[in-house]
Amino acid sequence: MGVFGALNAAVSGLSAQAFALENISGNIANAATVGYKRLDTSFSDLVGGGKGAQPGQIAGTVSANSRATNGLQGDLQQSQVDTYMGINGGGYFVVQGKAGEVDGRTIFSGNDLYTRRGDFEVDKEGRLVNGAGYYLMGQPIDPVTKNVSGSVPQIITIDNSVIPAVTTDRIRYEGNLPTTPQTSNQLGGGDELLDATLTKASTGAAPDAAAAGQTVGVDAINAADEVAFLNTSIAGEAITVYNSSGTPVNVQMRWAKTFEDNGTQPDTWSLYYLSDSAATGANPKWTKVSDAQFDSSAGNGGQMLVPANDAMTITGLAVDGEVVGDMTLDFGTGALTQFSDSNGSAKISKLTQNGYPSGDLAGISISEAGRLVASYSNGRTRELHEISLVSFSGEAWLERVDGGAFEVTPESGEPIAGAQGRIVGKRLESSNTDIADEFSKLIVTQQAYSANTRIVSSGDQMLQEAINMIR
Known part of the structure; x- marks a missing residue:
């Protein structure tokens, strides 16, 4: 049975190497396949002969099995x-x-x-x-x-x-107002305060109650008085907000200093926004939001005292006929200050709002x-x-x-x-197949297959010799 056993082992070797070749070919074919996990080949020997001591056993056949590499990541x-x-x-x-x-x-x-x-x-x-x-x-x-x-x-x-669109109902406003604003009037040698001729009388309304010696900013600036207003105020920047239909509304703001600290009353500023850019004559063009007061004393210099809750409310905000509605102007805790600034301008560090217009899907990521x-x-x-x-x-x-x-x-x-x-x-x-490694396996597999064919050829010759003995 020795020659037949050898032939049987050689045939199993041929079959196993052919199985390995099939895995190698599949790996090479999928070298460019996204996410492919190669199949390696494991060989197991099948022991021949009887049971008992090692000398009683003889070489047996071989089997081939695929081994997954699912856990090996590709590049x-x-x-x-x-x-x-x-x-x-x-x-x-x-x-x-x-x-x-x-x-x-x-x-x-x-x-x-x-x-x-x-x-x-x-x-x-x-x-x-x-x-x-x-x-x-x-x-x-x-x-x-x-x-x-x-x-x-x-x-x-x-x-x-x-x-859908979301209406803006809050503006976050942080920055610093200069102790001495460099308005056009102040640069020309005049006072840095809001022009004293701009009173509520220009709109036919009664003035606000004021502390002794304090000049109170007007509730609205008529179009006819705009030049005087612009000359005695500084820019507070602008922001785009959105109404319920998603229409963008540009809100321009200006600060006017309306009272200088006299030792008993703090510095006072008034905030305005451009409510009607097309207004003419006696029609209101800039609308006052509210006053802010700052302590310029050494112990608490530059800190905002009023409003105490660090927020102003703009009631019924509307610009050029576009109604937005009530809005909160949030300054944050200690985030709006009054400190000396060499440029004499408002330095706004944060100006954001929480509304947005409607939008179509543009992309996925x-x-x-x-x-x-x-x-x-x-x-x-x-x-x-x-x-x-x-x-x-x-x-x-x-x-x-x-x-x-x-x-x-x-x-x-x-x-x-x-x-x-x-x-x-x-x-x-990418595939976790390594082309160079697969070609190395291919060479080894080819050589092993060729060697097994030599066993079959030698076994055939030996059987021929045995048959010739009978003749």
Whole structure:
């Protein structure tokens, strides 16, 4: 049986090396496949002969088995597509395959699969599908709390509806007003205070009550008095706010110093905004918001005393007929000051507002937190879904299916929510096949196959010799 045993072993060797060649060829063929995990080959010897002591055993045959490399990551390559994504570290995307269409709408298999292939793009139905035809799954994000809603991944569908406009109701205003404003009047040798001729009498209204010796700013500046007003005030910058229909409204502001600290009363400033740029004659053009007072004493120099709550209210804000509504002007705690400034101008460090116009969906991207983020034409962004990542206790035992996806097996265990890996946007994981390494394996496999054929040839010659003895 020695010659026949040798032939049997050689044939098993040929079969095993052919199996290895098949894996090598598959690896090389998929060297450019996104997210591909190569298959290595493991060889196991099958012992021949009887049981007992080692001298009683003889060389046996060989078997070949595939060994998965699911846990070996490929290189992450840069991409220009915003919806492409790769996993840096362990983990798998949760996907489902397409089962068909009903009335032009995609229906799904309902069977969760797992993949590292991240070349996802948005289809006509607003779903993210990769190059193998698998649809990405995730969990929706609550737009108010920014937390994930629910615990079960679902097919991601991107809502491309218009986001409505939000009316501005708060302006954050921080900065410094100069102790001595360099107005046109002051630069010409005059007083830096608001022109004393600008009183409420110009509008037919009664003046505010004032402390002794204090000049109070007027409630409105008529168009006819605008030149005097501009010459005795300084710019407070401008900001665009939005009304309920999303119409942009430009709010221009100016500060006028209306009282100089006399030892008993603090410095006082009045804030105005341009309410009607087309006003003429006796019609109001600039409207007063409110007064602000600052302590210029050594112990608390430059700090705002009034308003005590660090905020002013603009009642019924309207500019050129566009009504915005009531608005809070928030200065922040100690964020609006009065300190000496060589330029004599207002230095505004923060001027923001909380409204925005309506906007159309402009694009989709992946955040560093692994969330799907929508960008809109109005400059806003919104987190839509958190992309699900899962891991497995026995990922090497996942069963391969077409398109670089895997199915759960009893040996792999059930998916575990969360993974150590991190999703990276605009990246694609390349195949973990090393061409140079595969060609080295190819040479070894070819030599082993050739050597086994020599065993078959030698065994055939020996059998011929045995037959010739009978003749």
